[in-house]
Amino acid sequence: MIFEGLADRLQATFKKLRGHGRLTEDDVNEAMREVRMALLEADVNFKVVKDFVKRVQERAIGQDILATLTPAQVVIKIVNEELTALMGGSQSRLNISSVPPTVIMMVGLQGAGKTTTAGKLGLALKKQGKHPLLVAADIYRPAAVKQLQVIGGQLDIPVYAMKPGTDAVTIAKTAVPYATAHAADVVIIDTAGRLHINEELMQELKSIKAEVKPQEILLVVDAMTGQDAVNVAESFNGDLGLDGVVLTKLDGDARGGAALSVKAVTGCPIKFVGMGEKLEALEPFYPDRMASRILGMGDVLSLIEKAQDVYDVEEAKKMEKKFRKDEFTLDDFLSQLQQVRKMGSFEQILGMLPGMGNLKKQLDGVDVDFNGKEIKHVEAIIRSMTSAERADITLINGSRRKRIALGSGTRVQDVNKVIKQFADMKKMMKQMQKMRGGRKGFGSFKMPFMH
């Protein structure tokens, strides 16, 4: 179940409106209904939505529609800008104390991902040349201390724990001098998950705060949180005074409207996002990307950046030339495939493209394997060919196909499929060349990330 993106919805609303000169109140009201639904479905808190829609409405009415934009695009642009602004405009960093150690407290509900995030944060700081110390102050959940110790072991970061039965405040209090004595300059305190309405446990956090005077209290929030996110953030902020928020589990398909709710009620910046189970998967927060995600407009920027990361510019130029001269071979096809694989799973890539929500749904469970398994098979097939075969597919007759199938552990049908796909691709390239009159050739058909 994937919600329709706002872009598609607005496009439908404005279908009849093409070519209008100015957005009227009626147009805008209709559009706002869609904006409202999109935000609610993304789990943005109702009150936050109400304020937000009002602001956008005021800005949109009477707005001129530029010749190059459709009415839907004008509205999306305003919504996106307002949303980005509301989420903090730009990135914000951790407060690092000038006198070490810097003390960071991780707080949040049960199951938000505090322990994992503590580890991830430790790793990120270690990579920056810091010497973190993880403090196991979750004395309630069975094996929580052990979990932090295992994570610390994996990352080679020391973990401070005390014998069972010690209260959390004592653990936190004694951890800070321990850090100073052992040359650790960042202390990350992992606290137990608790409900914001549990007064006793909230008092424990207040006591820890009073004892260790942290530079940074980070609220860890699950990106899947619903309407209640506002109450949680409000309570934690009211009791402790938060400095920042970490949004976890964003690698799933949650729109993450909670980010907006939390930001709106606490005013605290979102400092990091958790993007996967691996301990490296902690990323800085980009408000503009989050805005696109909440609106279901894909994450075009991230995709471009990812592509840039893995795309070799030289390679791209060489490829372009080959396209032009029709010298594209199976070898090149293979290296293209590998480039794509480096960018992540197909699923991830599709998720980042606007308007792909539906396609993804259609492709789900059809014969496209998002695991990259299919690509792996293709790779195996091509690798089982001789270099002569790769350069000229017309060489590949029946007995060669059989050999290739055997060599790659696939079936002859699979080999046929790859050869056919490749032939089709070449044909398509030729047609594109013709369409462009061959003058500029492929040069004018650049991918956004080709320079």
Place this chain on the structure above:
Amino acid sequence: MGFFDKLKKGLAKTRESLTGKIEKLVLGYADIDDDLLDELEETLIMADVGVKTTEKLMQAVRQGIKQKKINSPDDLKPFLEQTIRDMLVSGTDEVRLAAQGPTVMLVIGVNGVGKTTTIGKLSAYYRGQGKKVMLAAADTFRAAAIDQLEIWGQRTGAEVIRHEEGSDPAAVAYDAVLAAKARGVDILFVDTAGRLQTKSNLMEELKKINRVIQREIPEAPHETLLVLDATTGQNAISQADLFSQAAPISGVVLTKLDGTAKGGVVIGIKAELSMPVKWIGVGEAVDDLRPFVAADFAKALFEK
């Protein structure tokens, strides 16, 4: 305190934010107009009933007005109460047990919803009924998950089948099923690693676990329980949808329903997922996780 009172206490905030608000809302209006309906819609969404279910309820209300079933604001609450009650009590929510041999319950869900804790509490529940319980530590991924389950095993007097961290979870499940059969266990809980429903490789792993269990006991798993965190918003729908593609879900366990205003999510689950809710957790104590009884829940939600 009986469980019904606990349920009522756990749902106090929800009652306040849903039923209470509707009552207050109705007082402020002499006639039913668009403003009243807008505010009603707001109330439903804020209680995490879900966008789609709210739409459904609002449609029912508008229909009711048209058919003259609702003539004044005072008619709104009883009308909604009835509609919500109907949504809640649809389908059966009873737990399925094996007629013979061990009952296998596979417990699945995204990260951090409380799968291991749920198993601990369920183990305590069935041990309390005098059943022989076994726990399979098939979450071999998360650091110390096995130890966490082990502690629950010790607390509740249930044997835990475990392998090394990082080993194949299907192998753990396989060993556990064999052990459960051999040792005359009544109920076997299989704990799995938390996984986001969009990770297809992890969903494949789940299919494999399911397959392995099924091979040993054809009608097992007797229950495949999806654990949902009540704090979750609209993503619950995606979770239910994608998880059931990997392992046919027989019911939902709703955790962390305690104390906050999010009880409305149960209505959304019943109406939008049409999945039975089998267990609900209304507190942190071991005996706060109980079988879900729709009639009781509705009663606790509407009664003062």
